[in-house]
Amino acid sequence: MIERIDELKRAGEAEVSAATTTDALEQARVRWLGRRAELPNMLRGVAQLPPEQRGPVGKAANEARKALEALIEARNTELAGAELDRQLAADRVDVTLPGAPLPPAGGLHLLTQTRREIEDVFIGMGFTVAEGPEVERVYYNFDALNHDPAHPARLRSDTFYVADEIVLRTHTSPMQVRAMEQQPPPIFLIVPGRVYRRDSDATHTPQFHQIEGLAVDEDITLADLKGTLLQFARAIFGDEREVRLRPHFFPFTEPSVEIDVSCFRCNGTGHLKDGSRCGLCKGTGWIEILGAGMVDPNVFSYVREHGYDPEKVQGFAFGMGIERIAFLKHGVSDLRLFYDNDLRFLRQF
């Protein structure tokens, strides 16, 4: 009986070792250790043996089975590993093919991106965002902004009219007066929006976008305007920027200034690294970005009963063109591209 066990073990071991695939190995396992195989049957039949044989035969059979199992397990690991390797080798892909693309993301129009960027800078400085009607009364667009009755901007050659006293707003400034009618000081407000002027060439489109700013309290100064716009300029054009105030004239601010930012292409030097003249700032080192000033007392007089006594409150206002900021920052060559909406343009930003 013991010899037979030994025989079975050796034969089993030989077949297991000879198996070259996991399938063959499995066949071997079934033959030598399966339900009908001789060795397990022997183990099951131990009870029928004479008592003195039970111990040695049972032990030998069990050891043989364990040895065979261990051998199968080891052989299986070996064969399965090899087979997986073959499988993986066969599964090789051309890694240089393009990836399976996600649906491409779209994009916000550059003007919206720029508008949000500017809005967020001023929100961070405590300004709220208001919007007003694009079709506006002459009263808010011109009269209450201290425009002389003969101011040329009122002419039909310059401004779109839809009725005698109704225009397409020529700037976002009408919201200055509308907002002050609705809210007593202090007021810190920006007004982004679409505006209209009868002008069309590479640097003018009849429709464009502005952002108005208004800050009114008891003690807002021109120096505060400078500080506020310095923060803005640095946020938009880089931390190295400086701003410069140049006196100018606007009907609704006094004093009025234009704000220049130091040129971000030549770093304010007026010339490029190769010594040539900087084309962006035309060699001056400064780029005009917006108009501003202290709110004219005549404007306050239109909202005096809403808490804006020109002897008691003062403040600054500014207005910038979103197209101009985007155009400067991104080097857009022709403002009309903004309204052409060619996807080859839109996808660049």
Next chain:
Amino acid sequence: MKVPLSWLHEHVHPELTADELSARLALTGTEVERVTHHGVPSGDHFVVAKVLEAVQHPDADRLRVTKLDVGEEQPLQVVCGAPNARAGITVALARPGSRLPDGTKLKKAKLRGVESNGMILGESEVDIGVDHDGIMELPDELIAGTPLGNVLPLETDVLELEITPNRPDCLGIYGVAREVHAATGAPLGPPPWAHEGGREQLSGALAGIDVTIETERCPRFTARIFENVTVGPSPYWLKARLMAAGQRPISNVVDITNYVMLLTGQPLHAFDLDRVAGGRLVVRDGRDGDTLETLDGETRRLDPDMVVICDADGPTSLAGVMGGARSEVVAATTTVLLESAVWDGPNIQRTSTRLALRSEASGRFEKGLSPEGTLEAQAVATRLLVELCGATVREGTLDVARPSGWDAAHATIRLRDTRVTGLLGADIPRTRSAEILGALGFGTADADDGLDATVPHFRRNDVTREADLIEEVARIDGVDNLPATLPLRRGASGQLTQWQQLRRKAADTLVGAGLHEVIGWSWSPQELADRLRLPADDHRRQSIAVENPMSADHSVLRTTLLGGLLDVAQRNVTRGTSDVAIFESGAVFAPSGQELPHEPHLLGVLLTGALRPPNWVEPRPPRADFFAAKGVLAHLLDTLRVTWKLEVSSESFLHPGRTARVIVTPHGGGDEVVVGWIGELHPTVAADWDLERTAAFMIDLNVVIAAVPGPAVYADYTSFPEIRQDLAVVLPATVPAGEVVATVRAAGGPLLADAGVFDVYSGTQIGEGNVSLALRLAFRAPDRTLTDEEVGERRTAIEEALATLGGTLRA
């Protein structure tokens, strides 16, 4: 305003280059558009020469060979083609090495075999004048060899200033000089009219002309008469100045009027008095039927909103804009009536705009000139007419005012020290304020709390309040020197409103879905309504017309975003980008019955072509259709957490079988609201824009955002499990899937947490005219684990409800 520096330097001469001066002016409020150079690049090699001999060129009829004394031992031989080249005259010579205004460099040359050492100059060759007929003849007392630049204004830098409309005083060289004086501290020369003080004989009445003002639009009219005038060319210095300032020389009398205007800012007009009919002028409003031939040869029709100067024969000058041909100064003129008047600015502006006739004079009058300036200009012109035209001035000055007269008062304004500091945020000492205001021509006197400043006549319209004085002080002291501070921001807290946040979210969601934002025009062409086949009573035909559009394409304010989206899609497809997925978020305009229109804020989406670029995984991606658009709409409205649905509807411009209205339910209940439409473009409409199958939707963003619920409230999803089941039902194809789902939801009751279609099949197996829908159901209770019995009950109810729609369950 062109300011030749050489002319400016006669009145103020800061030790600054043109660029330095420009920078200083820019920082004090006078923008310099550009700095140019007038005349020759440099005066080198230009000399005074005397013609010793001039003989006929041996081989050229029109040329002469001259020998010139240039102050050297040997005379110089120069060939010259001018008819007036002759021995004995003194001329201007450009020697080899000199450069002409156009940059040409002169060299020693041979003309028809004869050596020529330079060129004898005519005035046009060095931009001194426009006469091409010969060479300049200089005064004989000049010494040969003298550098020409010492005796003729050969070159100057020119500042081109942008003068803001509030500063007509800077439309004259002397006004600019005053500004330069204040900005740089360089001393200002006396006013060019100062010499006339004390000439009593000119202050009396003037005989020989009578002027009546019958309109309020002429505050002041002054005139003088000059006799024995000899009309001829102006001297070279005068021509050169006019040329450098951008004015073409004409004749001495006309040149003097222009010169005085450029110097003082006050336009003048010279009449030939002998051609003024009746010796009497009337200044009056125009009358319908009046006509006038202006100096430019055009015949102008006048009307009551224009002002004319008339003589006995009718209108003879268009006041403030242009003189008339009938009384203009000509070569034979001997007696000149010189008008110096001021006019109502807005009226002049209207007149010149309506006649499309802008002149140097109208450009100044329209800004409102001071009445005092009239006599200052008369004084300067009087001296020049006497000196340059040999004229004698008749005693007396005519000086009349409009019926209501004019106010010669000078306002005095208090400038409080505290206001200066308070408004600017920096201290400017009172002495500095006084210095600045004084330099600008203001009178100043100390007061308790500041200064009393008296406004000069030439700033009367511009400076009327304390704030205006503060601006004057600030801009000259240098607004750029201010510190950069931040406001205290009491009560300021920056944030977007909820509406602004959600509008951003809507746009971001569409961007995430692969769409590009476009920005269209707020206008559309009138005929868009027809192209969209809108019915006669469609509200989108109720557009607001622009009274003065820039083109027919922009004749009305848009009532829909669709026209712009279609235009953009067409443009892109035409240019080769055939797959377009775009949106616009913006206002449209509708009459409201009120003064201002409604401005709903719409969101429009358009899809055409492939939804995604093809790739090797998906070589034929799906193309835009109704469901692609609906997918985008669902993505958008679900992201905004709005309750919504579609209902079959129709729009004239959409595919009749693929159109729906978009309906949202306001959060917290309330009536359902139609917020827009969705559909595939009608093929005829799409073809009109050269598009293939195109899908779109448009919704009113304000209304959608109003339906957005507040913050989402947590719902327990872990404590009790969800039971999922699938269900397939065969229905008549006429039953909309939306109705099936709604029916299932209603029958499922509160325990049915979710239900949706996940497959649709139609084919012969299920019978003609039928459709099979596969639905996924999810049952859940918030407070317990559902039993099989409970779920079975709901499922039975659902199956029964489906049967009422004609549905039978598939095995």
